[in-house]
Amino acid sequence: MEDLKASEAWRVFRIQAELIDGIETLHKLGPAVSIFGSARLPADSKYYQDAITVAGNLSRAKFSVISGGGPGIMEAANKGAFQQGGHSVGLNIELPHEQTPNDTQDISLTFRYFFVRKLMFVKSSMGYVVFPGGFGTLDEFFEALTLIQTKKIRQFPVILYGSEFWQGLIEWLKERVLEVGCIAEEDLDLFYIVDTPEEVLPIIERHYEHISAHPDHEKRFTV
Numbered sequence: 001m002e003d004l005k006a007s008e009a010w011r012v013f014r015i016q017a018e019l020i021d022g023i024e025t026l027h028k029l030g031p032a033v034s035i036f037g038s039a040r041l042p043a044d045s046k047y048y049q050d051a052i053t054v055a056g057n058l059s060r061a062k063f064s065v066i067s068g069g070g071p072g073i074m075e076a077a078n079k080g081a082f083q084q085g086g087h088s089v090g091l092n093i094e095l096p097h098e099q100t101p102n103d104t105q106d107i108s109l110t111f112r113y114f115f116v117r118k119l120m121f122v123k124s125s126m127g128y129v130v131f132p133g134g135f136g137t138l139d140e141f142f143e144a145l146t147l148i149q150t151k152k153i154r155q156f157p158v159i160l161y162g163s164e165f166w167q168g169l170i171e172w173l174k175e176r177v178l179e180v181g182c183i184a185e186e187d188l189d190l191f192y193i194v195d196t197p198e199e200v201l202p203i204i205e206r207h208y209e210h211i212s213a214h215p216d217h218e219k220r221f222t223v
Helices: 002-026 046-060 073-083 114-124 135-149 163-178 185-189 197-213
Strands: 032-036 064-067 088-093 107-111 128-130 158-161 192-194
Touching: 002 107, 002 114, 032 046, 032 073, 032 114, 032 135, 046 064, 046 073, 046 158, 046 197, 064 073, 073 088, 088 114, 107 114, 114 135, 128 135, 135 158, 158 197, 163 185, 163 192, 192 197
Parallel strands: 032 064, 032 128, 064 088, 088 107, 128 158, 158 192
Antiparallel strands: none
């Protein structure tokens, strides 16, 4: 029992170390956008190619790009930024499969704990672009909406990319979740849906102009 208590106590120090490393590494990053999506989509996927374009457009506009650091859409996001010479950040996670860090990151961090990594995404980003993905992608999407809905953070753009992929989920939210009263009508306005790379940057730029003009509205934790 004493060994278990010692192990649990030391885990707190490992968590603290990850937090400090993340905050110290990213605190001077400047305006940044996180791009999420499946690790399993190949390079010939339309979404992979579009993610490269989206990240490239953001990078040329002087926004840093953050991804989960792995393959698939994460690799495409890092590649698009890296090719334009902008900051290409990878917040990698230790996993038994899928998560092999891609080689187009100029800033790379590796986390043991998902919740610390998720905190770094929220803390460092002024917008999310969410490409098609699985449970991890859905987790990031819904966590952002939850934090905004509950006013734990200031509202910021959450952009779903690819209406064909997301349509079933949106219909379910409207026809089931909203219908029985589990969310409010205005909660469906907490995110955008786009279908082309060209639609993403203007949304991010409008938000950046707004927070630049109203510094007190800059996204940050409210408690």
